[in-house]
Amino acid sequence: MTPEPTAAPRVVGVVVTFNRLELLQRLVARLREVPELDEVLVVDNASTDGTGAWLVEAAAAAADGPHLRVRTLADNRGGAGGFHDGLAWALERDADLVWLMDDDGLPDPDCLATLLARRDDLDFWGPVVVDQADHDRLVFPIRLPGGTRSVHRMRDVEAAAPDGVIRDVVIPFNGVLVTRELVERIGLPREEFFIWGDDVEYLWRARAAGARVATVVGARVLHPSVGELGTPMMLGRTTYNHSPSDLKHYCMARNNLVNLRAYHGWPHALAFVAKTVWFYSFTRPSRRRLALSADAMRAGLRGDFSGHRRFLA
Template sequence: MKTAGVVVTYNRKEELVKNIKAILSQSYVVDRYYIIDNHGSDNTEKLLQEEGILDNKVIEYVYLKENIGGAGGFYTGLKMAYEDGYDYICLMDDDGRPADDKMMEFLVKRAEELHSANELLLLNSLVCGPADILSFGLNGGIKTKQIAAEREKDNLIVGTINPFNGTLVSKELVEKIGYPNKDFFIKGDEQDYYYRALKANAFVATVFDSNYYHPVLECKSFKIFGKVKKGSTEAPWKEYYRARNFTYMFKRDGEPIKYVRQNVRQILIAIKYSPKKMQTIKMILKGWRDGVSGRLGPTVKP
C-alpha cells in the first residue's frame, strides 16, 4: 500500500512550512508529498530550499504556470497522485496542519480497517482549532471536541466531514467519481467532492482520534425570520464564486431551496457587515445567475 499527500498553496509560505514539517514528522510518513504552488509570488520555493525541504525525497514541488484557484490546485494534485499509483491520497490546504504526530497513522489505519467493507472511502481528520473548539463544526450541531466525543461510535462520526483538511481519499473513490471540479476555481469544490462521494455510496466519516489543526472560521451573528444565524462575508469577488458554485451544485442536485436560502443569507450578512455592501450584493446576484445557467470557470478576477 502506497500513500501520498497533497497540499495546495498560494502566498502563505510560512504556514506552508509548518504544514510540511508536521507532515514529515508524522509517525506514519507518506511516500510522496505533492506541493502544488498556485503561481504564488512570495518566493515560496526559495524558502523551501533554505529550509532544506526540497532535498527530502518525499517532496515533489510543482509550480503552476498560472493561478488556477484552489479547485484547480486540488484537481492537479489529486490527478498526479492517482496517476502515479497511490492507494490513498490525503488532501490539505496550506493554512492547516496535523495537530500531532499521529494524525496520518490513525487516518490510514482506519482506512485499512474499513477498506474490505467498502473500497470507496472518504475519511477526514477531526478539524480542531484552539482548546476544545472545532474549526468549522460538523453537521448535527457538533461544534466542540467534547460534543464530538459524545457522538463518535467506534471512533467514527459517520456522514459528516470538513473536506480537504486532512482528507483521505481511496484510489477506488477517485476511479468512481473523478477529481475535484477545477471549473469551480475557488469556493465549494471541497463540498462538491463530498456530495459526489455520498451520491456514489462511499463510506464518509470523520476519524475522531486523527486530529488536524486549522484556525477557527470567524463568523458573524445575524437574524433571519426571527432566528439567530451565523455566517461570514468575504471580498465581493469571493462571494461571487461562493454564490455561483453552491447555486450550481444545488441546482444540479435538484435542491433549489438550498441555494435560495444560502444566497439570501449571504445578502443579509453583506447588508449588515460588508464594507462594500452594494458591490458584494451585485456579485452575489451575478453568481446566483451564473450558477443557474451553469457558467463556470474563472469568470471574475479579484
C-alpha cells in the first residue's frame, strides 16, 4: 500500500507592530504572497501613526493569499507583550506552526518554504537576518556553537554550515518558526519584560527544555541596518550594549540581569553588573546612567517590572 501523504501543517504568521506603518505595509504585502502561510495575525501595540486605521482597511479588503486578522492592544506593551498575546492568539487559531516576526523585517518569498523543509527535525528555528542594503552583512551577528567566535558575513555563515544548518543558534522573533508542541510545553514569552531580552529568554527556555534549535542558512529575512551592535570597551577586548535611550537601557539592564541569573547563575549575573559599572565609570562616564542601571537591576531582582513605564510617552 502507498502511504498516505502527511498533511501540511497549519502555519499562522504573527507580526507585532508599533508606529512603523510603511514597513508594516511592505511586510503585509509580502506575507500575502506566501502560499504556505494560512493566516496572518497582526498585533498592534496601540500605534499612533495611522497603523490602526490602515490595518482595519487592509483586513476588510478582499485580497489573495492568507487572511489578515488584526488585534489592537489598549496600550503599548512592547514587543514582549505583543508576542505573548500574538502567540497565544495563534494557538487559539489552531496553528500547528507559528511564524513570528517584527514589523521591520522582510522575508524572502521562499523563506517560509525553506524553513518548512526542515520541520521534521526542528522545534524552534529561523532564517539568517541580513542588511537590506548589503546582503552579505548580518544585521544580528551569529555566535558559532562551541566557542566565542561571532560571524558578521553571510560567506562566513555558509562556510560554518556545510549542511545548511547552524545548530543550537537562532535569532528569535525575526522570522522564526516555533511548533505548537513546544509552546504548549514551555509557555509564552515573558510579557512583563516589555522590550529587550524577552526573545533571548524564550530561546534559553526552549534550549533548557531540550528543544531542537537551529538557523537555516538558506532562509533569509532582510532588515534595516541597526549599526554595529555593541560599543567597544576595555581597549576593544569586549563590547557593551549601550543605547542613548533610557527606556532601552533600563529594560536591558533589568532583563539581562534577570536572564543571566536564571539561566547561567550568579557568576554571570555579577560579571554583567561589573561590566556595566566599568562601562559607565570609564568607557562612557555617567553617574546618571550608573544610578539608572542600579535602579533597573534592583527592580529586576525584586521582580518589579513596572519601572520602565516612566519612560513611555
